[in-house]
Amino acid sequence: MLDSVNMALSQLRANKLRSVLTLLGIIIGVGSVVGVVSMGEGLRSKVMTEIDKIGGSRLIFVSPPPVYYRKDGRWTHRPWVENLTLRDADLILEECADVASVIPIGGSGETVKFGRASTECNLDGVRPDYAEVMDWNVVRGRFVNDTDFAEARKVVVLGDQVKEDLFGTREALGNEVRIRDQRYVVVGVMEDKRVFGHNWGQNILIPLSTAQKRIFGNKYLNALLVYCTDSTKARSVNKDLGKFFKRHHEHGGEFRIESAETMIEKVDHIINILKMVVGGIAGVSLLVGGIGIMNIMLVSVTERTREIGIRKAIGAKRRHILLQFLTEAVVLSLCGGAVGILFGTGLGIGISEVIGHFAKEPFPSKVSVQAVAVAISFAFLTGVFFGVYPARKASLLDPVEALRYE
């Protein structure tokens, strides 16, 4: 057996160019599988780490039914409107089990000014528990507190980017900034935080009560972030929320309730489609590669007819010859597989670099052990499948004829 592997390798070395050309199909097949799966795994782990930044799989995202919906191929305004309010937030906490906290999200795009400086920002109305639950902390001053919220005070906490734009290196705390010509006192500055490439430094946070009264002019929320006590509870809380909205709203079934899990499922779905497409390419490549291997093995059998005759004369049985040529075919395709894995890893890293370059943040490529194993097994099976016919042909050669072959 070891002899056969050695023989196969020396056979490969003896015909380097021929071997490489033959193996191109296998290399491309295995390479594309490993490359794309690595990229997919990279994407997945990226999504996971980003989701972890905002509470991970404990998070369930609730938003009201969109005002427009698609009907008969065109966007149509709904005849009814449903809204989320703080009451929903409080009732969820009361009625649903395993909910740790509910963060109301209400925001709008605003211009904030200080002196002659001004900047665009995203204004969020928040409650005092926001910072802790979102794991986003103040670096200077303090966060919105209970009194701010209860009295709807005109205070603001700035994202680091907004602070930079308005104040530069100067002190921001205690100064008054203007939003819609209302004056707000800066009480704190948030730390730097980025999720999914989105810079939270462009946010400013004011008490939700103040925002509803003075900015939005209504009691409606954009969304609720529901945090479960434990990520294993996400599924059941998700179900409970569905029932909750049906109970409290006429069109409760239309509320969008998405857990991190469903986001991950969506990503997985995309990755799976990618995998299938690439699987198709790989299948065709392996088929082509396999035919290449069969071809080269048939050539090899013909070239080495005399060798086969000699081997048979000194006592090789059919199965010895069969095994020898089969081993060669398999070693050949496994070599292609090995080169393909290197090629695919390079491909994955290369594409990830390109994506990372355009997305302006690192996009990791993760070589998947599973993909490597699958690719290698397929290379192996290709070698066996397409190696059997030539090997069998070799094993059936008549020794007298084979010895006479020039």
Add this chain to the structure above:
Amino acid sequence: MDNGEIIQLTEITKTYRVGESEVHALDGLSLSIREGDLLAIMGPSGSGKSTLMNILGCLDVSDSGQYLLRGTEVSEMDEDELSEIRNREIGFVFQMFNLLPRMSVLRNVELPLAYAGAPWRKRRQAARDALEQVGLGHRTQHKPTELSGGERQRVAIARALVNRPAIVLADEPTGNLDSKTGEEIMKLLVELNKQGRTLVIVTHDEYVAGHANRIIRLKDGRIQD
């Protein structure tokens, strides 16, 4: 079988079809070979020499007749059984040497033992011994292409001996060598015969046949008296 016969051919026939006509390569040939014989088979081309050689070497089987090799009937064997018999009982020495070019000398000589399934250590030792016996104990790691014709034929002889076969069949063993080297090879073969090896040499060279203690001449698939 009693008087040291290791090969007994009885009424062997072999017919080939060449196009429309039939060629009777062997036509009722009978022959017995005793242990320790050095037999030369001679005859013009077309006399059935090669066919007899193939049948003796169990590379081919006869159409009719009986072939007893050390008491075993081989005419009815299938291909794998013949492989086993060749591996165990027969050593081949070819005119073209027929070594495997990519393997070292030692590996070439080991090969029959590998097919016999001998353990690695035993293989290596037996191959070294056989190479020692033909005077090539110092060139085990060379490739056949690095050797002279005479040396290659010695390697081939070592390979033929390594399994301690019942009989060594040499087909024109000096045909590809100059006369001086050919003489050396013949000396080696005669020496091996003196040590008790049974040898059959197929040749059309009277000088080579002159070393034999028995010569049979073939014509039209029969032995001439």
